[in-house]
Amino acid sequence: MSAMTIRRDIAELADKGLLKRVHGGAVTTSTLLSEPLFSVKSQMDIGLKDAIAQEAVKYVAPGDVIAIGGGTTAYVFAQHLLESQQSSGITILTNSIPVAELVQALESKDVEVIVTGGVITRSNSLVGPIADKVVASLRVNTVFLGTHSVSIPRGFLMPNSLEAATDMAMMSIADRTIVLTDHTKWSCTSLSLFARFDQVDTVITDDGLDPDSAAKTKDLVKELVLAHQSETIEESE
Template sequence: MTVRRDIADLADKGLLKRVHGGAVTTSSLLSEPLFSVKSQMDIGLKDSIAQEAVKYVSPGDVIAVGGGTTAYIFAQHLLESQQASGITILTNSIPVAELVQAMESKDIEVIVTGGVITRSNSLVGPIADKVIESLRVNTVFLGTHSVSVPRGFLMPNSLEAATDMAMMGIADKTIILTDHTKWSCTSLSLFARFDQVDTLITDDGLDKDSAEETRSLVSNLVLTHKSS
């Protein structure tokens, strides 16, 4: 099934709203969309967030990159940058692992967690968690399905939430990458409180009240401008 058919099917079911150039989520979305569908949502927003996130990586770093399309776009920009020199990437994202492997770079190492594959092409569960817990990274970069103020960051898949928590547990710093539409979503499983996050990178489409409330809860809130 093509990406367009995936989007059309979910739109017919009321789970997505079709817009020019792609689709956006609806507030009632509780399940995890396919990676192919998510990759067409809010592309400009994700791109600006991803470019900003690259600034938080230094050559030689050991980082973890979670699942989801924003994290994938971050990995794309990172691998095209000078900051990627000599880095090691731990990931539970199959698309991110394939992206690094396709580069055939002798200067970048990728470690894949293993585990159970989700609809968003992430690897989760006890196998993934055990691998993660045996390692240590400088920074973890994670996406999120929804942002709940004042609760924190949530995923629709409890196993994916647990694996994200495991990644946070081995990281010196945690950075969340998410666009402003996630403030209107609802999800099941909490994986991080605001006080557990060092930096939250989102876009300036976030309304003023939500931005002010969020800024009071997180150590560092960064608002980016949508890429054209």
């Protein structure tokens, strides 16, 4: 392989947020502050996200007022929710542009969506002071949030400090906080903490989480739910 080909491939991967160019080569973004684009992340760990989403739908009742944060796991949750009977008559507050577009595309207008406004991130989330001000004026039953990484014993983190602040704002207006995250996030790291374990009511992940991390997380959070990916695969066949 020529050096020119390597440089071109590195540039393409860097543009997608999958690695970071450095002098003499590239390094993984898993230990850095940046994150892949929403379009890239949406193609990752699809089966895990489906399993987590199906469990999360059980925490919504018809007529609820809920908030859904940014990220692809929350987006997959919104997809499953809107296809279920639990979505009947619900109101969704969201800072996720893709989630808002999902609701707007519904043939039935039985679901109301409120969009926060704000500055757009790489994950197509709306964040910043405008978003936080809108959120602060409202109240929801439950907020469903994704996370970039899970740190034991610190909590849940995001690479974008503005997104972390908006997630905190949504938690502050919710009666219940649920974090949706697959098992790979326990091996990632990020800069900005948006929630401690004792601030979260339920963590829904998949059964790929290693036993040691599962045991430690269960000791720190009120409820840990392990979704079974195999069940999702069987249902889709």
